[in-house]
Amino acid sequence: MTLDSSALKPVGDTADPVSPTGGRAPVRRRPSAWRRRLSRWDTRLSPYLYISPFFVLFLLVGMFPLGYTAWVSVHEWGLLSGQGDFIGLENYSRVVEDRYFWNALRNTLSIFLLSSVPQVLIALVLAGLLDTQLRGRTLWRMSVLIPFVVAPAAVALIFGNVFGDRYGLVNEALGAFGIGPIRWHVDTLASHVAIASMVNWRWTGYNALIFLAAMQAVPRELYESAALDGAGRVRQFAAITLPMIRPTLLFVIITSTIGGLQIFAEPRLFDTQGLGGSDRQYQTLTMYLWELGWRVRDLGMASAVAWLLFLIIIVFALVNLAISRRVGTLGGRR
Template structure:
């Protein structure tokens, strides 16, 4: 309000004299509790949409729960089923291999691109914006287009290979070929995003360091290795963690690449944990088993992140 602020009796400013210790205590309580009140909305939302589903999923995973019927207590039977199921280990392994195939080239490429974009050049903003375009594309659209590109009979990739004299590859049905094709979709979508994060990290590295390094006779490559990379370490850690989580939850790309079916190919050659979970829940209607897969995946991710950060911390010290 634009009016002049005047002290109003009985509000904020305590009148001198009467009731001071009581009011003072009230102020102290308010001072201490206010921050909690301010962050409460987030935690309420988190409890409703984060914590509750998580706990409820754990509860469901202890039951036999078919779509459209009642829950039946099973204890840890679903976990025993899961841990003795070769399809689960297959999915775990495929998630890992596709994760490596997609994350490593993606982050390396992103680092290189960020380095190039860090230079002063014409149309820099245009290039930076275009980096983010694939990220803004829907997974479904991207995966559909790539599924066509990697088609056996009329796909553009095989056509290009044909020009070089390579025989048509059955991308979809092959083991590594299908994983490679899916990794390409992931790399295409996420490289630009990571490049922009790296670029932001690079811009926060002091120019003085580069000047000092240059004075000492460091080459561009040496500057990159000894100034840029150490300066980017927290950023790199962040992208590695986020990509690892993304890779362990990979779902949309292999689902749509597989024509909307969660089998991940005839031999499950690209069935990720996400697809395996979806298959249990929606193809077979076993929500209890799907919840079990979800929880085991969640625990795996926690372990992965802890390992990640532990390694990073050891390297930092």
């Protein structure tokens, strides 16, 4: 603010007296051209300047790590020993040749499907139910968010006990119905179901609330006219609600894809070693990355995994985008 206007003016300007009469036009022309240019820059540049803090921060904490990870991934890079030789894509080829990479990829996809798909579907139904004239609506709406408030580590501890192989709650309940103990920590599919249920327990309510917010913005007249036309609740939901909340649907599907492919805390805390079971039967890609970086202490390979995961997520997000665009247009022909 110390820069007052005179400092920015051309030298000649201050010497020219601004007379109210005839000489005005030639005197004013130079400064006004300058000012006009300034004002043009102002209108053009100011908006960018105002939003620049976000992008500057994003460059620092978003793009820089991304680029730096790429840089690390083409070097030999020990956790403690630091940067080594440039080795091109060797880290990538070592990762792709490692059988535990493919194992982790398979587990990630399986847990992702078991969590994200039911999660979004249940959240949709839940939101549809909450979007009605329930008694004590606020209470119901708030209570679906409670699981979200609990820290993931605490969830993992509780569910770890609930899904205990020998003395766990679930198995004791199942035993009452004569169903043999399920080995939640041992069998691949059972462990995936257990982990997915932790994830779902945490995120379903959150997604339901986002859906609910979108549903509340749907004009009520649409339902009224649909009801007049004889459409039932289910038909209304499919033909009005779903297409109307499509942007939100896309948002939730994409965020849960990103989250689903990066599941870490739940499987990591599902046993004590944190490697995903004796046979790595529930080791996800992020856990594999962590194992390489902090157990094997090879940051080069870990960074290569990070980049592969990044690419996989982009591919999945695009596929999901395509699919859900389709789904959204099925109900309403808009």
